[in-house]
Amino acid sequence: MASPIEEARVKLSGIGTMQAIGVVAAIVGLGGFFFGVSSKAVEHPWQSYLYGFMVWTVLAFGCLSISLLIHMTRGKWGYTFIRVMEAGSKTVLLMAVLFIPILAFLKDIYPWANPDLVAASKTMQHRAALLNLQWFAIRSAVYFAVWIVLAFVLSKWSKDEDRTGDVNYLIKRTNLAAPGAVLLVLTVNFAVTDWVMSLEQHWYSTIFGLIFVAGGALMALALAATYLGMVWKREPFTSLLNPKNFHDIGNLLFTLVVFWAYLAFSQFLITWSGNLPEEIIYYANRKEGPWMPVGTGIILLHFFLPFLLLLSARLKRTPSMLLPVAIWIFLIRIAEVTWEVLPSFHRTGVQFSWVDAAAVIGIGGIWFAVFGQILRSTQLLPRYLQQPSEVAEHA
């Protein structure tokens, strides 16, 4: 007889709906994007593609970071949604495939791939040793290889532990997740430097990658909280989840909101204090056009609003109140990545084109369709959730 935990595999009808919406979004979004490419609606359409790619790649490695955190700490707080995070982290393979067009259209996207711009700038010539097609492709392959190995091996061991009941997998998972977390922070740091920071010809910031590490973890945890907020009314989730679990997740969301704000503000304060031409350009550029109100909105709605709401213990302990906050954080994360990436394209005319929107929707649609497919083939709750050790005490 199947236990309630095993039955949780098939009962979530919402996955099919999510996939259907994902497929429609992918068709509409990518259709719109390719129409934009062919009709030359924007000067560099593959920059829009990079933007859409980044939004969902941040979510993919964010899921991997939360998954690593749960495997490393073995905290029961994460076991109710660990399978969702594992499914999310496996989408790094999808992102690796979706990265190929970026390599193909490098010249359209990056200033360092444009020989005229490189010839005109001494800094760019110095950077050419690092920023060239071969090196860029090799490094990107390494980042993806690390993420794919971590995501798939951890997920496999997690399932093998379930199947065999062999607790040695518990130790193996932890032993891989701990160095894996260090590797993830390093690779994300370098990946964001390569893929986003290099959009600027001269600007650099050593904390930039970490902003994406924190932001990705925040977005992934918001996805997890949204998931729990939607399923908690059904069995077996109702009997597995108590207000304390939601309190823990709410606290971790709060922590990541503050951590993100701390990193983002650190970069701003140092740049503002230094006021050097090659550094301040990043913020000077974001004072122009629509980016000033967008940036102000991100300070208020990405930091202050979730910060103040998540101070309340009652909100964190009430799933129906935590759910809208989690959805809000997920959505405002997209706005934040937009603010980080799009102004670096230095467009002269329209700052946010419908081609950008089409790319985000299209790639997001693919992401959710694949994410749903992985979830579908997964048992949503691990059997080790019910192991008595460490369960009651370290909730």
Place this chain on the structure above:
Amino acid sequence: MHTSKQEPTIFGVIAEYSDGEAVLAAAQAARDAGFKKMDAYTPYMVEGLVDALGNKDDRVPRIVFICGLIGAGLGFLMQYWITGVDYPMNIGGRPNLSWPSYIPITFESGVLVAAFSAVVGMFGLNGLPRPHHPVFDAPGFDRATRDKFFLCIEAEDEGFDARLAKEVLLATKPDSIQEVPNL
């Protein structure tokens, strides 16, 4: 039923248990029986006990929040007064109200005052420091700091009735049960 406003002659009825789950169940039973004013004494934190006791007191979080805001505001004003009013300096042509550089100290002073207010507020609301409390007279109560768990239904409760309180607590199978004199 007492109708007079006299001080009750006993402080309450106290029951002794050997583990956290028992005291948690007892607190729930006492609440279900209609008692509101009670307290538990345990050697370590028992998960869920605060809720089971019906404690909805959120004055400490409120105090901490307000004091945190005051601390942050004062920290900000202090820096503005120092660098903008009392001794303004031209640093790289920046305005006197250079708010970005104030943020770290604004945050720190907010946290500092909030943390102090949490400690002071908790002590104040608990009536601490306090050299004596009636439950100290319950025999064997010193084991509350070692290996015993106590639940005391207090006589201040509007519907308090010592006989009923004993009945309810007896049903929870305590190790012992006794009245606490109000000394």
